[in-house]
Amino acid sequence: MLFHTTGRRLGAAAAIAVTIALVASGCSGSSDPKSTDGASSGDSDLSITFLPKNLGNPYFDTSSKGGKAAVEELKGTFAEVGPSEAAPDSQVSYIQTAAQQGVSALVISANDPTAIGSALKEAMDAGTKVVTFDSDTDPQYRDLFVNQADAEGIAKVQVDMISDQIGDEGEIAILSAAANATNQNAWIELMKKDLEANHPNIKLVETVYGDDDDQMSFDKTAALLQTYPNLKGIVAPTTVGIASAARYLSTSDKKGKVAITGLGTPNQMRDYVEDGTVTEFALWNPEDLGYLAAFAGAALVDGTITGKEGDTFTAGKLGEFTVGADNTVLLGDPFKFNKDNIADFDF
């Protein structure tokens, strides 16, 4: 019994020694590619942290690339952190950390309009400027929202594409991201209105959620095609969803019989456009979006703008922007990609 307890004691001591070693190695050698994604230290005090919905998402990899370029132009310090899954509250701990580190601006694409609200408020109280981009929170939780395109424009372009591709009649379904995603839900609402008003022969049979998870979106597509044998089209207003849906369809016997469109990135969709699975899809340039968001954050930090309507600032190579209603800056119109132009893009 005596050695037994001694053993436990020493064991604990050993475990603790290892702990300290692990923590030390963790804290000193940030060999982790996820966290300090090319952190560039500038000589100014400007530090901007990008917090996408989730890491490992090509769309956000591209927007962060634009953000990083902008911060480097401004001679600031850039960092990108984020959760591995796009859950409503998964960003909270990263917002807290940014507040603790006292970064000058936090540029975030919100997974939920309210769940991260209190954490963002605490960050603003601690003196961090908060810019949302791509997906907004409730207005009181941020200083500025950088909008990729207005919701009406995005909804309209998708409805137009699907009705073109299926001859303006038949059953369609929507494959969305997370059921809580602010931007997707807003677009879906507008799409439904547009369909009711202008496309009476198109019937929306179901909206399913793939959670921006590749496997889940893939399985949901399989289930949709199985459950609705007469389905003529799927609209996926999310880059992960459209790629998974196209990948399932390209190996299915429904290929060519069911249209898939929505929002996608050229690199993920290239093969499917070339092999005829997909005719046309739309998006904006996420790199420009990140670039603009970073400049907007910097303008807030140095006091060029306060976020109220009518303020103007210059965003490097993109030129001058004006803050619109609801503290919002608009990037521009969505862009359609198809066989003829997809080769010109690489993101």
Added chain:
Amino acid sequence: MTTIWASAKANSRTKTYKDYAKPLWQRTLMTTESAVILGLILVVAYASIAVNNFASDITLYYLLRDITPILIIALPMTLIILTGDIDLSVASILALSSVTFGMMVQGGWPVPLAIIGTLVVGLVCGAINGFLVTVVGLPSLAVTIGTMAAFRGIAQGLLGTTAITTFPEEWTNLTSMKIGSTGIPVLSILVLVLIIVFAVIMHFTPFGRGIFAIGLSKEAAEFSGVNVQRTKMILFLLAGLLSALAGIYLTLKTSTARAENGTGLELTVIAAVLLGGVSIFGGKGAMHGVIAGVFLIGTIESALRLANVTSDVSRIIVGTLLVLSVISPSILAWIRGRRRPASTPGTQTQAFLAKS
């Protein structure tokens, strides 16, 4: 580490127990629990020096808020592991509670009523575990693997992948309120009360002594008058109740009710309890060690986050710590060339599975 303080006089006569006993200071200070507390102090000291922005009251504030659910669940988990059982379903009970709480609030229940309703849900979950373990006589590991899937599955079925994110602000603010100008959240007082209650139950009541007795030998405990079935039932009920409480806390803190809440929390809780010196075979442990264990893991995660190391690296660390704290006694015994009383992995696992 045997102590050699037997004097010459002692050698001249037959030795008594007293000659072998360790002095009081050694018995109180040289324990696993003290080692964990020392480790905690070292980690805090190291992080304060090496990690920017760590040494600030905002760190303490966030740390206390982050570890609250872990602390709450670690209390009943400690007692369950002391009896030689395990409960893997706590995080799933938390998720189900979170979802039911969210649905009640969304359905227009006043928050206090929804809290009571949710605690009842937690008790029911605990009762199901307890019933299957005590009345049906199934191994707790098998039962709680099943209920781990079932409870979270029900939570997913109820909410799917949606989340409920609108809660009355006066209630969500309650989780972020600080005591005066200190960096200590108001709700830490509630947690402190719970800790004291559980420490008293564990160390200063017959019921608590019964728990230790069951862990050391179920049969012996039966013969000495401990009601094993009833004790285990109460512990699983407590685990359900406090997991529900943690679920309510987490829901209000993040103002998010969803089925994925608390994913993986059971690992953190079990790791903290074992790291705090509670034996996986039951019958040995102390409350202050567990609390230190929870703080140690929380501090490591907080320091890593501040150093911009992702939470996933802390997973490696927590997983490794869990394995180390379980196998270290065996390794050290082996190094000393002493085998523990012959046993096989099978018999050890029987600690969980033994059922007459």
Added chain:
Amino acid sequence: MTSTAQLTRDPAPLPPATPGPNPVARAIAAVFKRRETSIIIAILVVIAAATIVNDQFLVSKDGFRNLLLNPSIYILLSVGVAMVIITRSVDLSVSSTLGLTAYLTGRLFIDFPGIPIVAVFIAGIIAGGLLGLVNGALVAYARVPAMVITLGTMYAYRGINVAWAGSNRINPQDMPKEFTSLGTAQILSIPVLTIIAVVVVILLAWYMKNTRGGREFYALGSDPEAAQLYGLNVVKRNLIAFVLCGALAGLAGVLYAARYGTIDSAAGYGVELTAIGGAVIGGVAISGGVGTLWGAAFGAILLLTIKSALPVLGVQDFWQQAVVGVLIIGAIVLDRVLALRQHKKLITTKGASS
């Protein structure tokens, strides 16, 4: 050690309550007594119900293919976990092993262009086996419950996976077409993945049933002390069980990469519950020493068939995990009831014969 008759239940057949008048009736009774039979019937019921609601479920080319394809990866996991459970341990880390080997598969194709597909399969199996060896060594040498060890390694392996993969994801375009097409390829309308899974189960089930080594797993799980006293090499058996379980999870990881094509650091997250659930539902008792690999395989097929059938039946597939949990609990309660009944029966027959 056991008869080679195909219809005996492991480890020992129950004497039929009322011996049939002729061998045919007895054989039929024996078939219906077996857990595998009831699981197969359950699978057929689920398929029939879904097909009645929507004949696309079975009749369409995709429906039939998916019905066979979806369970194949889980069959491997369930069978691997079943081997460990038979030796009275458990392995929660299979999901993380699958994730790591799936990512490894993708990396091999990217870092070594032109690498033969067979080599990738072997690498995945070996990597999985090594991860299993770590589990096995910790459990066998430190003599601590496998549950805690594998809970720890489940998170540690997943963490390693995330640290290695970072935010990279592997896309189907990164892997050769011959490999990704394996995921949906069919031979005589049977998917290749299914064929691989079935061949593995046949080999391992034969080994467990008919070889001395295989029977030692059951001996160890039934009564570890007796096995030790009898002179079985307990450490070796434990190691082999965990290594095989890891290797199967590794193979499952390679197949996952072929099937889904896109792999990120969260691949396979949470599948351990379905894997263990499949084994337990298939009659592998968590207290060790009982069950067959076929049972585990059919258990996995049942769970996956239910998952595919739920949306067709108009139930959201979010309920799938709840079904898994309820079935696990039902299975262990059933095993307990059967064990008690057998115990009673043994006592009464003993009393009668003396």
